[in-house]
Amino acid sequence: MADNYLISTQKLCLxxxxxxxxxxxxxxxxxxxxxxxxxxxxxxxxxxxxIEKIIRLHYELNINLEGIDIIFNLLQKQREMRNELxxxxxxxxxxxxxxxx
Amino acid sequence: xAFVDYYKILNISKGxxxxxxxxxxxxxxxxxHPDINPDNKDAEKKFxxxxxxxxxxxxxxxxxxxxxxGQNWEHGEEYExxxxxxxxxxxxxxxxxxxxxxxxxxxxxxxxxxxxGEKTSYRDRRQPKFKGQDYNAExxxxxxxxxxxxxxxxxxxxxxxxxxxxxGVHNGQVIKxxxxxxxxxxxxxxxxxxxxxxxxxxxxxxxxxxNLHQTIHLDLYTAILGxxxxxxxxxxxxxxxxxxxxxxxxxxxxxxxxxxxxxxxGQYGDMIITYRIETPTxxxxxxxxxxxxLQKIKNNG
Numbered sequence: 020m021a022d023n024y025l026i027s028t029q030k031l032c033l034x035x036x037x038x039x040x041x042x043x044x045x046x047x048x049x050x051x052x053x054x055x056x057x058x059x060x061x062x063x064x065x066x067x068x069x070i071e072k073i074i075r076l077h078y079e080l081n082i083n084l085e086g087i088d089i090i091f092n093l094l095q096k097q098r099e100m101r102n103e104l105x106x107x108x109x110x111x112x113x114x115x116x117x118x119x120x
Numbered sequence: 121x122a123f124v125d126y127y128k129i130l131n132i133s134k135g136x137x138x139x140x141x142x143x144x145x146x147x148x149x150x151x152x153h154p155d156i157n158p159d160n161k162d163a164e165k166k167f168x169x170x171x172x173x174x175x176x177x178x179x180x181x182x183x184x185x186x187x188x189x190g191q192n193w194e195h196g197e198e199y200e201x202x203x204x205x206x207x208x209x210x211x212x213x214x215x216x217x218x219x220x221x222x223x224x225x226x227x228x229x230x231x232x233x234x235x236x237g238e239k240t241s242y243r244d245r246r247q248p249k250f251k252g253q254d255y256n257a258e259x260x261x262x263x264x265x266x267x268x269x270x271x272x273x274x275x276x277x278x279x280x281x282x283x284x285x286x287x288g289v290h291n292g293q294v295i296k297x298x299x300x301x302x303x304x305x306x307x308x309x310x311x312x313x314x315x316x317x318x319x320x321x322x323x324x325x326x327x328x329x330x331n332l333h334q335t336i337h338l339d340l341y342t343a344i345l346g347x348x349x350x351x352x353x354x355x356x357x358x359x360x361x362x363x364x365x366x367x368x369x370x371x372x373x374x375x376x377x378x379x380x381x382x383x384x385x386g387q388y389g390d391m392i393i394t395y396r397i398e399t400p401t402x403x404x405x406x407x408x409x410x411x412x413x414l415q416k417i418k419n420n421g
Contacts, residue, residue, distance in 0.1 A: 024309075034250050036305060062311040067251040072155045080150050086421050090156060095305075105292035113333070 025061035035074055041115060045073060048084045050091065124230045126173035126186065134187070138178065146173040172227050182235060189234075223242075251309035252302035261285070263321040267354045267380060276300065276313060283315075288330065291319040324352070330389025332378045337397050338362065343397045352392055355375045368397040398409035 028042045046053040046116045050073060062070070069091075070114075076090065078083045125133055148154070148170045157163035176182045253385040255276055270285040281300050289295070294316045301311025313336040336351055346364035350357045355377060371394050378389030400407070 028307075031250075034308070047308070057143070067309060068254070071251060072247065075155055076153070080153060081146060082150070095157065104292075109291050110328060111326050 024064045025056075026064055026067070027108040028053065028062060029061065037074070042083055045070070048088055050063075050084065050088060100114070122230065123190075124169075124172070124228055126176050129169050129173040130142070133179075136177075141174065141177045145170060150172075156354050164342065168227070171315055172231050176235070177296075186234070193317070241402070250308035251303050252304040252308065254311040255301045255313045256316070257313065258316045258318055260318045260320065261289075262328060263323055263325070263379075264354065266317075268321060274315075275301070281313065285317075285381050287380035288384075289317050289319070290382070291317065293317050293336065322353070325354070325391075327379055330379045331392055332379050333392045333394070335394045338366065338397050340397060340400055342366075343368075343395070351393060354379075362395075366395055366397070368395065370395045 028039065031037065032039050032042060042051070042053070044060075045051045051066050051070060054063070073084075073087055075082070076087050082090070115117055123289040127136070128146065129302055130136075130141065132140055134324065136144070149167065151161045152170060154160075154164050154167055157167075176186050214352045257276055259272075259274070261270070263377045266285070266287055267287050271352040272285065274281045279300070281297065283297070286334045293316050297313040297315065299310045300313035304310050314418070321327070325334050327333075332354070335347065338349070342349065342362055343366045344364065344367070347362050347364060349360050351360055352358075353374070358374060358377065360372075371392055374393065376388045377391035379387060381387040403411070
């Protein structure tokens with residue numbers, strides 16, 4: 020992780036109006052990875068999308084962190100299955116269509 | 121413009137309490153929320169509907185107005201008066217909404233007409249965004265295009281993006297171009313650009329992973345006696361020796377003459393060639409005579 024891509028958890032909490040304990044809980048659940056440099060806590064900017072998603076799921080839909088963890092795992096499985104489906108469709112067109120992609 | 125039955129959308133009765141509305145909304149939102157249904161346009165549409173229904177029914181003022189006019193909303197005198205006022209208001213506020221982009225167009229024409237600028241989209245109620253919006257785009261290319269690495273300039277939201285597309289991309293593959301989405305907020309990181317490749321194939325080759333397949337028609341005589349043929353590849357023509365007594369559906373492999381392997385420069389799959397032997401037709405009398413002689417030899421040993 021390049022350091023210039025890191026965002027302090029303090030700044031994160033300030034922007035999203037979050038309690039630091041919430042960010043710590045996300046880290047504890049393995050939903051985000053917190054990096055500690057000189058006793059300061061940071062997250063990589065690549066995790067922002069996930070954090071924004073977690074905030075929406077937690078605050079808009081009342082889903083607890085265990086539930087979010089399950090959702091993330093299922094979404095990952097769904098992505099893998101979708102890729103597998105694309106691959107299988109491409110293979111199937113070898114037998115069904117005139118052309119293969 | 122059609123009437124929208126918000127009670128039906130949330131699957132609740134007209135006498136539903138505030139708590140029941142909230143509960144019904146949450147239940148449906150958990151099912152159709154875009155974060156749980158990525159790339160699902162039907163779910164997104166449904167979510168917008170339930171969001172709009174909740175917007176009206178969870179607000180006592182809006183609900184009262186909606187209940188009062190209901191299906192006859194177009195004929196109510198008060199509605200007409202309000203509509204004229206809203207049209208004026210919309211003229212003033214339209215520019216502001218269009219600036220937020222199409223993704224924020226969360227409400228139906230029915231809602232717009234009845235409540236005008238009163239909406240507070242679910243997006244507005246969210247925590248402020250930090251990371252810029254992710255963009256999705258589709259790029260249509262031919263199989264031949266992707267045999268070599270391509271350089272293209274795309275225009276996404278008025279921004280020009282120079283793109284290098286590595287040879288060997290697969291149909292349906294999505295690549296992420298980091299930081300090429302919308303700008304972040306408060307020095308937050310920019311969003312990303314996701315490009316999905318749609319590949320059309322007008323070549324005579326079929327692709328399976330990194331291998332290319334083609335069927336070559338052989339005349340009977342070359343199949344029996346052997347010979348030399350020329351076959352096309354994406355890399356030019358290749359000469360092939362046909363062995364005598366080659367059987368129908370024989371497959372041969374031309375190593376390294378297939379499709380480039382994605383992000384492995386200089387590495388290629390194989391070309392798989394299937395021979396299909398053509399039985400001669402429209403035979404002359406002499407040819408038939410000669411085949412009969414061959415048959416006689418075969419039968420008599």
